[in-house]
Amino acid sequence: MFNIIIKGFTTAGKGLSLTLKHFFAAKNSREILSIQSDNYFKQQEGNTTIQYPHQTLPVPETGRYQLFVEMDDCIVCDLCAKICPVNCIDIESIKSTEAIGQTSDGTTKRLYAAKFDIDMAKCMYCGLCTTVCPTECITMTNQYDKSVPELSLLNYEFSTMTAEEADEKRVALEKQQAEKAAAKQAVMQKKQG
């Protein structure tokens, strides 16, 4: 009986000392180290992590975390989609009846993006799409803390064109192509006599 009481006190003492140890150690949190620091990957002491989201760990500016497309600079050439090894870029283009405008590097835009989706759930972060883009408008950002409640929300839709607007552009293109074909036919008939 006496042994059981001693054992009970010993166990309670061990538990309390462990609690106190963690209680005092919890005052120390990890320091935020610069990415250039030689100690960036060192095992830090302290029980608590940084106070996220008020504090964040620095990551390289060139880190491959999330893709972003500056659509104003996109000429919808499809090169990024073609080079993607896992086919996670889905682009649907519509030819414009006239020049739409220019990108910031002066390239003339002649195609609308009816659809420009990137499924980041499938992306393997190789970065190939960013290397082939002629206007450098598709980039990897260093935003690493993107989380979503559903996998489907990782499909990023960059096109802002509505279905109605896309239909309008298609109709305008079909009309222009029909007019051109009719004009060509008329010239041929005139030549034939």
Ligand code: SF4
């Ligand atoms: S980073 Fe690689 S896998 Fe991801 S979209 Fe670009 S080409 Fe595809």
Ligand code: SF4
């Ligand atoms: S390679 Fe660049 S310009 Fe071409 S479709 Fe992709 S993001 Fe747009």
